[in-house]
Structure formats: structure tokens, C-alpha cells
Amino acid sequence: MIQICTVSDKNYLLKGLTLYESLMKRDTNFFLHYLCIDDISYNKISKIEFPNLKVYHIDELTNKDPNLADLRKKEYKYFCWSLASYFQN
Numbered sequence: 001m002i003q004i005c006t007v008s009d010k011n012y013l014l015k016g017l018t019l020y021e022s023l024m025k026r027d028t029n030f031f032l033h034y035l036c037i038d039d040i041s042y043n044k045i046s047k048i049e050f051p052n053l054k055v056y057h058i059d060e061l062t063n064k065d066p067n068l069a070d071l072r073k074k075e076y077k078y079f080c081w082s083l084a085s086y087f088q089n
Contacts, residue, residue: 002030007083010040017045020053028052035061035087037080061087 008016036042037058062069071079
């Protein structure tokens with residue numbers, strides 16, 4: 001099974017859902033881990049019960065890692081860019 005990660009806020013939510021739809025049309029042998037970096041996207045997507053989809057809220061990561069939480073407060077732009085590689089670990 002292929003494990004895929006994506007990160008988005010409310011501005012890219014539609015693109016993230018389109019990614020999921022595209023993957024489902026191609027092959028269902030995948031699992032999409034979806035990190036929402038704002039409450040709006042998390043609240044919308046967590047209500048959808050898609051198979052092969054696990055939704056995470058950014059607070060799950062920042063609560064576990066004080067360095068990440070600090071970066072979020074100080075350098076939001078860099079924080080967002082760093083999330084993709086951070087989330088994969």
C-alpha cells in the first residue's frame with residue numbers, strides 16, 4: 001500500500017480533495033495522510049468519512065514539538081514550508 005502525505009489550509013482544501021479523488025480513480029491501494037494547518041480546513045475535511053484518508057490537525061504536531069510550535073509563532077512562512085518534510089517523519 002502506498003502512503004501519501006499532503007498539507008493544506010482552507011485555501012488549498014479543494015486541491016487536496018481533488019488529489020484524493022484522483023487517487024481513488026486510479027487505484028485504491030493507497031492511504032492519504034492529510035495535515036490541516038487551520039481550523040476551517042480541519043473542521044470541513046474531518047466531517048468527511050472517506051476510506052483511505054486520515055486527517056490530522058496541526059495542533060497534534062505542535063503540541064508534541066515545542067520547537068515546531070515556536071517556529072509557527074515566529075516564522076509562519078517557513079513553518080508552512082517545513083511541514084511537508086516534517087509531517088512525513
